[in-house]
Amino acid sequence: MLKKILLLVGTMLLLAGCNTKDFSFSGETDHWKGDLNVNQSSDFEKQDFVLKYKGNDVDSVGDVAYTVEADTREYGRTGVTLEENGVIRDSSESNPTNAKMSDDTEVKVTVKWDDQEETFTLERN
16 A cells, blocks of 8 residues: 555656746847746746857956846846856746746846947747
């Protein structure tokens, strides 16, 4: 009997772990490229956002501010310095009570740097 219960619990855990959904978005402007990867399950949603400067002189960019808008959810950072390779990485995780993105969500990114600003839309890959 104990073996059957353990087998049933193990099967349920395996099936619950398989119930994930992954999708990604990307877009770019003359100066920036953005990629957003989303991993969802019934318990959480994790978003990994990468913003890359497309120019050669990373040191000239200075502090960067960006926002990512998706449906009713918005996040971003200000005063960010690019990594050596011109990249900014950001991750967020939400619990089931927060609204989750769908694979057809419109995602808008706004980047401000050195008295310049560009806004672009990330399209579903």
